């Protein structure tokens with residue numbers, strides 16, 4: 001691979017910025033100053049440095065974002081703020097995208113990556129990747145609703161869903177709402193809201209807290225993101241094998 005292409009892929013700067021860096025003598029390959037962007041290297045084997053900084057070869061990037069309310073799960077949009085607008089300039093790459101969608105008024109865990117293969121597998125219905133949501137819903141839920149979720153809800157349009165797990169956390173008498181955890185194994189449009197609609201309740205707050213082996217951190221505030229650890233990436237790759 002050409003060194004200018006390598007540096008561009010590693011998000012070091014625009015092509016002209018990289019040309020300038022090489023011209024200035026800021027780039028070394030195996031401790032020798034690089035004089036041309038055409039210089040060939042073996043990514044992952046050769047040692048590239050920008051000044052004192054070692055430039056590691058990385059193909060795939062994985063981030064866990066705590067999606068806040070009011071932004072859409074898309075890569076770009078002409079009118080609305082997207083989850084990608086929450087990224088710092090230094091982390092942003094045009095090939096990053098959110099894996100699946102959360103509604104504009106849903107918060108919580110969203111995986112952002114440029115690994116199309118993993119994304120495809122996580123979203124594929126064949127893999128039945130489990131997603132857990134914390135929801136606040138109207139009314140007081142009882143054992144009968146838990147059983148309906150266990151048996152598999154039929155949505156108002158006739159769609160039959162796979163069994164889901166419903167756990168009641170607490171009932172708020174003052175607001176007449178119930179806080180629950182729901183675990184589903186599909187990802188149909190507005191699925192959780194429509195499941196509660198099918199049992200006569202309305203979701204007033206919805207937050208995704210888990211997807212497969214990945215869980216949201218308590219300390220990661222809405223709008224913030226962090227890179228996945230190697231262990232978290234390996235667990236996701238193992239889950240989708």
Ligand code: URA
Pocket residue numbers: 101102103104106189190191192193194206
């Ligand atoms: N179910 C919903 O209804 N909305 C979401 O954003 C995710 C799951």
